[in-house]
Amino acid sequence: MRAKWGVALAALALMGSSAVAQAEPGRYGGGFIEFLMTGDGRGPARRPAVDGYGALGEPRPVAVAQPRARFAALPTGQGSEEGMIARAVDPRFARQVVAYDGPGRAGQIVIDTNAKYLYLIQPAGQAIRYGIGVGRPGFVWTGAKTISAKREWPDWTPPAEMLRRRPDLPRHMVGGPENPLGARAMYLGTSLYRIHGTNEPHTIGQNVSSGCIRMMNEDVIDLYERTPVGTRVEVI
Template sequence: MSAPIRRLFLAGFTVLALASAAHAQGRGPVAESGIDGFGDYGQLYQDQNGALYVRRGDRYLPYTGRAPVVRPAPQAAPAPQSAPVYAPEDEDPTVQRRQAGAPPAEGLSPIEAAKAKAVLRAPDDGPIDYAKAYGPITDDVFPIQAFNYKKMNPAFLRQEIAYNGPYEPGTIIVDPRAHQLTLVEPGGRARRYGVGVGKQGFSWSGTATVNSKQAWPDWYPPKEMIARSPKLASEVDKLQSGLGVAGGLRNPLGARAMYLWQGNKDTLFRIHGTLEPFSIGKSVSSGCIRMINQDAIDLFSRVNVGSKVVVLN
């Protein structure tokens, strides 16, 4: 991508859906002027000056074909201007601190840029309104359905509680027996969430740190897990770091994941969202600590890389 086009692209663009008789009749993407496949499933890109570009691989080329009839796509919600948070950098332990609202780095694909913006979601510090807290989320990278909290044991719903224990604010405490995770807050307060934990033989306890954070992460199950599950073997794909499941609505890590390390070693345990929210309060996982997606997003927005995690015995 040339420097002028890159500057225009990063300055802001609108995704445009190409409309034509052929497209309206369901015959798939339209090819004009010898250009087939308008980038992402028939979409053009328009910068703030009105110039059109078409995506070819990882490049954005000026579109010189006949001017299409276009309509702007729905605009994403602006990134909240709140306190600085940490953004993931491909599970790299040297995660860079980013200010809320900072533009995404050059070279990010649209989906990667969306994930970076998702990390900047500000926490909701008002009173916990369950209808809102567990309602649908439509402005994230992927839509998240509402969770029917009325069918959940109240002990496993998000709560603000008093705290006078020994751990400092910012510490995450996981109690596998109670199936609860507590984030210690300043002023003698804490925020508690219900979690699902490892079944017998897969549990883990100890002290770790949050080494990195990912929005809609790819999942790379261990080879042993793939070997144990023929069904899983048929579902993994070859991704950039090996066999796995790409981040999205069918990924068992859900909307957010926090990666737990001890020193310079990955424990292979995560705090993450889940595709099975009604497994919260149970011991069913392969050791990781799973949360309702809405709760995983809330915790993720409050926790910094380097935070201490204590998993009780």
Template sequence: MNRRILIAAMLIAPLAACNSRGPVNVAADDDSAWYIGSMPDKPYDVPLVDKSRLDPKYRRQIVRYGGPEKPGTIVVDIDKRQLALVQEDGTAVQYGVGVGKLGFSWKGEARVGRKGVWPDWSPTTTMVSLNPDLPRTRKGGLDNPLGARALYLYQGNRDILFRIHGTNEPWSIGEQLSSGCVRMLNEDIVDLYERVPVGTTVLIKRNGKYRV
């Protein structure tokens, strides 16, 4: 199966809780037009996205940061579709993200409980109950919905089943399409992955609030 057919199939019948549900409002039929090369990585090279296709506010950049969060904190603003990693000098590294569609996004405080490189994907129990034909696992790779890296969010010792992860759907950055996870360009999640350790605090807010 070629990549274009595979992408179309994924949009119709998503394989992961973090994949888009329903049609995307950006044409995905010319997938190759989004990519301009690759970045060396193991065991796969990371496809690099043509940033001119993104709204400038969703491109990785250093911004001034005046929030109360301490340096080293990850702050996700669902409404703005932006993730900020707070720095020591009053700035933040800001990235564009894709978020869950209305009613699917989680908000609150968590921590990075573990990290994964080209992670495998497995469906949740709920997903299997809704679709018993789902594969029980999918190996990491270029067409895996979790992309090149994943940060697994925990509260205490409990995996809350939400992730910050890469995506093979770059047109979804800045959109509200997923089933809840926070998705980033693969090259951006690789950058964030290298900057944050396990234990990093993650705050995900909507309407300016972290609490339900």
């Protein structure tokens, strides 16, 4: 009987070492346990990374881990917002990592209205760069603000001065894919200005707004997840 138990234990030991060899390289983490329970050692999916580019668009082999975009239900209850994200075509304004030696420090936002870029500063002389739309002539502004509030699929109530210019606008519009504020809004101080998404992604890279900073919806979701209330925003 003892001999039989010895053979059985040796077989289990061999099977265990084989399981470890086949499991996800996380050693004794979730991949190994999942392999023992189901035979599937793939383990949890890894978060994607963003390809890096040097200053002025020059290729540079840099990779920065990106948080997975947190897609939520639309306020109208019509399912996931992921299928409602409108993507722009112009590759110049695609989100990318660039070398950065401008003002500010890691964690802060710098907005270059002339170049139509928003920079989220990263450590080690890098920044995540997003394409943006900015104010029309007469509506461009500069200065420093902080993010005072954040909203997902925000409602939109045009201010009185905008309604005087555009009496055809609705007095109030609930959040959703057709709302001009898009998927997310970050409010700047006590002003009427916001960093927000858009239902017109083709306007990114243009002077189109009444002073707000507009972004593609997938980009404003990414920025929203990275920036807490209190983040400094410098518009230059």
